[in-house]
Amino acid sequence: MASTRYDVLVIGAGIIGLSSAYHIKQNHPELSVLVIDRAHAVGQGDTAKSNAALRDTFTSTVNRTLARSSIEFYKHVQSEIGFNLNLDLVGYLWLLSENQVREYEAVEAEMRGQGTRLRTVEPDELGDLIPDLVLQPSSQQSGLMGLEGVEKGLFSIDCGTVAPELIVKFYENELKNLGAKFQFGTEAKAIRLAAKKSLGLPGEPLVWQDKVFKEVDTNHGPILADTIVLSAGTRNPQLLDPVGIDCMVKPRKNQLFQLRGSPLQRLLTTKGFNEQNTTPFTILPKGEVYFRPVPRERSLWVGAVAGLGHPFMLEEEPAADETYYAQNIYPVLSEYFPCFANLRPVNMWAGFYDVNSLDSTPIVAGVGNCIITAGLSGSGIMKADSVGRIAAALFDHKDEATLFGDRRISTAKVGLVNRAVEQEKFVI
Amino acid sequence: MASTRYDVLVIGAGIIGLSSAYHIKQNHPELSVLVIDRAHAVGQGDTAKSNAALRDTFTSTVNRTLARSSIEFYKHVQSEIGFNLNLDLVGYLWLLSENQVREYEAVEAEMRGQGTRLRTVEPDELGDLIPDLVLQPSSQQSGLMGLEGVEKGLFSIDCGTVAPELIVKFYENELKNLGAKFQFGTEAKAIRLAAKKSLGLPGEPLVWQDKVFKEVDTNHGPILADTIVLSAGTRNPQLLDPVGIDCMVKPRKNQLFQLRGSPLQRLLTTKGFNEQNTTPFTILPKGEVYFRPVPRERSLWVGAVAGLGHPFMLEEEPAADETYYAQNIYPVLSEYFPCFANLRPVNMWAGFYDVNSLDSTPIVAGVGNCIITAGLSGSGIMKADSVGRIAAALFDHKDEATLFGDRRISTAKVGLVNRAVEQEKFVI
Numbered sequence: 001m002a003s004t005r006y007d008v009l010v011i012g013a014g015i016i017g018l019s020s021a022y023h024i025k026q027n028h029p030e031l032s033v034l035v036i037d038r039a040h041a042v043g044q045g046d047t048a049k050s051n052a053a054l055r056d057t058f059t060s061t062v063n064r065t066l067a068r069s070s071i072e073f074y075k076h077v078q079s080e081i082g083f084n085l086n087l088d089l090v091g092y093l094w095l096l097s098e099n100q101v102r103e104y105e106a107v108e109a110e111m112r113g114q115g116t117r118l119r120t121v122e123p124d125e126l127g128d129l130i131p132d133l134v135l136q137p138s139s140q141q142s143g144l145m146g147l148e149g150v151e152k153g154l155f156s157i158d159c160g161t162v163a164p165e166l167i168v169k170f171y172e173n174e175l176k177n178l179g180a181k182f183q184f185g186t187e188a189k190a191i192r193l194a195a196k197k198s199l200g201l202p203g204e205p206l207v208w209q210d211k212v213f214k215e216v217d218t219n220h221g222p223i224l225a226d227t228i229v230l231s232a233g234t235r236n237p238q239l240l241d242p243v244g245i246d247c248m249v250k251p252r253k254n255q256l257f258q259l260r261g262s263p264l265q266r267l268l269t270t271k272g273f274n275e276q277n278t279t280p281f282t283i284l285p286k287g288e289v290y291f292r293p294v295p296r297e298r299s300l301w302v303g304a305v306a307g308l309g310h311p312f313m314l315e316e317e318p319a320a321d322e323t324y325y326a327q328n329i330y331p332v333l334s335e336y337f338p339c340f341a342n343l344r345p346v347n348m349w350a351g352f353y354d355v356n357s358l359d360s361t362p363i364v365a366g367v368g369n370c371i372i373t374a375g376l377s378g379s380g381i382m383k384a385d386s387v388g389r390i391a392a393a394l395f396d397h398k399d400e401a402t403l404f405g406d407r408r409i410s411t412a413k414v415g416l417v418n419r420a421v422e423q424e425k426f427v428i
Numbered sequence: 429m430a431s432t433r434y435d436v437l438v439i440g441a442g443i444i445g446l447s448s449a450y451h452i453k454q455n456h457p458e459l460s461v462l463v464i465d466r467a468h469a470v471g472q473g474d475t476a477k478s479n480a481a482l483r484d485t486f487t488s489t490v491n492r493t494l495a496r497s498s499i500e501f502y503k504h505v506q507s508e509i510g511f512n513l514n515l516d517l518v519g520y521l522w523l524l525s526e527n528q529v530r531e532y533e534a535v536e537a538e539m540r541g542q543g544t545r546l547r548t549v550e551p552d553e554l555g556d557l558i559p560d561l562v563l564q565p566s567s568q569q570s571g572l573m574g575l576e577g578v579e580k581g582l583f584s585i586d587c588g589t590v591a592p593e594l595i596v597k598f599y600e601n602e603l604k605n606l607g608a609k610f611q612f613g614t615e616a617k618a619i620r621l622a623a624k625k626s627l628g629l630p631g632e633p634l635v636w637q638d639k640v641f642k643e644v645d646t647n648h649g650p651i652l653a654d655t656i657v658l659s660a661g662t663r664n665p666q667l668l669d670p671v672g673i674d675c676m677v678k679p680r681k682n683q684l685f686q687l688r689g690s691p692l693q694r695l696l697t698t699k700g701f702n703e704q705n706t707t708p709f710t711i712l713p714k715g716e717v718y719f720r721p722v723p724r725e726r727s728l729w730v731g732a733v734a735g736l737g738h739p740f741m742l743e744e745e746p747a748a749d750e751t752y753y754a755q756n757i758y759p760v761l762s763e764y765f766p767c768f769a770n771l772r773p774v775n776m777w778a779g780f781y782d783v784n785s786l787d788s789t790p791i792v793a794g795v796g797n798c799i800i801t802a803g804l805s806g807s808g809i810m811k812a813d814s815v816g817r818i819a820a821a822l823f824d825h826k827d828e829a830t831l832f833g834d835r836r837i838s839t840a841k842v843g844l845v846n847r848a849v850e851q852e853k854f855v856i
Binding site for chain 1: 572573574621625627629630631633634635636638639669670671672673674676678680714715716717732734735736737738739740741751755756757759760783785786795796844845846847851
């Protein structure tokens with residue numbers, strides 16, 4: 001098969017690959033940019049499986065900066081460019097037990113100090129605003145489960161939800177307008193290194209030779225490129241391990257369940273938190289169970305952030321399992337919010353978090369003529385635009401990236417070789 | 429099959445597992461300690477495949493401390509306890525090109541400032557001491573390969589070689605004297621978490637339950653333990669991924685080749701560097717090719733530290749390949765040391781480095797009642813005793829470990845959650 005050559009080849013048409021392609025192409029309209037994806041359209045992988053919530057509540061400066069700039073960019077796209085993204089700043093509400101109030105005291109103070117807009121909601125007010133919430137679960141079951149009472153609500157104002165399928169559509173449109181090419185149904189099988197100066201020896205590139213990334217093998221033949229941008233999400237390690245690059249991430253399955261029914265109507269129309277008059281994105285005091293309002297669908301999406309005991313493993317066709325909901329989510333959810341009692345999911349799906357366990361902060365790294373984006377750890381939607389701008393800065397060999405809103409960030413800090421980021425202390 | 433229960437179960441009878449078991453058992457002679465290994469004796473895995481060299485030349489304080497304390501402990505075992513370890517402080521010799529002299533200038537100054545005993549050997553002296561060395565390769569081939577002249581020798585005095593099979597024998601003897609048990613031919617298949625307070629529910633431990641490590645499944649049935657020490661080297665991820673712990677390491681194959689022959693005799697009896705009157709452990713200016721003298725066998729072991737392009741991949745039965753030697757090592761080696769010309773390896777073997785790409789520093793981490801040792805990155809032999817003492821400190825929930833020679837180190841710093849180590853700048 002004849003091979004083609006591009007200035008820039010982006011592997012992965014998820015939100016991160018598209019943002020990276022967009023910012024590179026925007027800076028260099030003259031360059032040929034190709035985006036490939038194994039799926040048949042943009043944003044069909046984990047981008048589509050996300051809970052698609054946005055928050056700026058991070059203790060790490062890097063995470064906060066990446067999220068704030070991206071959220072502001074999405075606001076800008078929606079309000080000023082006029083491209084609707086279903087961006088709804090409904091807020092995040094953490095329902096905290098006494099132990100959690102203590103555990104997060106320092107973190108909360110830190111975030112307030114950093115300018116994160118947080119509002120404390122006392123239990124009385126919580127009870128008034130959310131009549132569906134049981135502040136002090138007292139059933140026999142809740143006692144056995146060790147469920148604690150809600151001592152405090154922590155409401156984060158500049159947070160909300162968005163539609164990733166609209167963000168990727170925005171980037172795709174812009175990329176097409178700029179003349180970038182897309183090739184779908186095209187799966188990267190391997191990225192190939194070559195000797196910088198080939199001597200025509202067998203086994204090249206040899207250990208003692210300087211190396212350069214040369215091409216990507218796909219199910220439709222090789223594609224040659226001067227720069228490869230690797231934004232394949234949880235599939236990055238499959239491409240990077242064979243060339244000896246550790247991008248420090250592992251895949252962890254995330255399941256979401258859609259709940260609908262008249263008992264949820266009051267929760268969906270909660271007043272007092274936001275102008276949408278809906279419940280905020282809400283995190284329960286146990287099991288990191290959360291729900292996200294989807295008023296357009298008159299439903300809620302429910303999930304749980306699983307940690308220890310939840311495997312790192314990639315599946316080809318991840319599926320959600322109602323048993324998982326019944327055993328891991330429902331027992332907690334129905335004690336604090338009895339309005340969910342006896343409802344069964346009307347829909348469910350699963351994707352993967354691309355987890356960076358070490359610092360829960362994205363990796364944007366240049367290794368020679370390869371740029372790697374990885375480790376979004378479940379916060380990819382809310383950081384995508386910033387990550388793309390860092391990838392574009394790396395493409396230009398800049399030490400600093402300028403994010404939306406004129407925020408600056410050192411490119412080396414979020415890389416692999418001289419990585420210097422704080423560990424994130426507020427993971428959900 | 430009936431299960432047995434131990435206070436401490438150590439998975440892996442390599443040098444790290446044995447050191448960990450030894451220091452825990454020594455601190456707590458009353459506790460039952462079992463060490464299991466898939467092989468039929470101690471030290472049969474990557475411990476046996478190591479180049480078994482020792483150096484204290486690290487820029488990172490943690491690496492330097494771990495290595496110095498371990499080397500001093502091995503000296504103590506050999507000189508004061510009188511247990512021979514074939515410890516020979518023959519020194520390390522880096523042969524540096526002009527570019528490398530520049531590249532490592534700051535690192536060298538840093539190491540000297542930290543008290544590392546380094547001696548500069550000028551080219552003239554190198555030529556006199558090592559007549560087999562070609563200081564300025566000038567063949568057509570060396571020109572094509574881009575081999576540069578040797579501008580400087582950097583000799584590190586408190587470094588050398590050791591016999592890992594004797595170190596593991598020492599630990600094994602001590603452990604047996606203390607009453608620890610060994611079970612060989614026993615492979616850990618899975619480590620199992622349980623709910624701290626079981627409610628007898630299906631699917632336990634559930635996301636919202638507190639968890640504890642309970643047992644290890646093996647090919648000879650389950651083994652129950654109050655504490656599990658995971659020292660399975662490159663096999664750690666296979667056990668940890670399924671329970672959702674990322675120990676941040678990947679396996680990379682390392683091949684060693686044994687060369688012997690009368691043309692090497694002069695090199696083996698190099699004078700002027702050490703009291704053994706042999707060549708130091710020597711690193712060439714290209715391809716990270718190195719050789720290690722083994723005067724007892726009248727041979728040299730030769731290897732190359734491979735990086736980019738060399739896959740992260742575990743093989744069940746790793747084998748060395750003479751083609752690898754011929755293509756990747758020999759071209760460099762024979763230009764700087766023509767005494768190797770036309771010699772073929774008389775023996776070869778392969779093992780795995782357990783690579784922590786991020787900071788090239790060991791990981792010793794406590795996750796509940798599981799202690800994980802990982803990421804020795806090819807310097808396991810030289811850091812093993814210190815790593816075992818940190819594991820023992822974690823077992824006692826101490827914030828600080830006391831290493832041999834009364835050096836102190838924070839246990840949290842080398843862990844996973846609040847990891848705070850410098851990136852090592854001097855990898856070979």
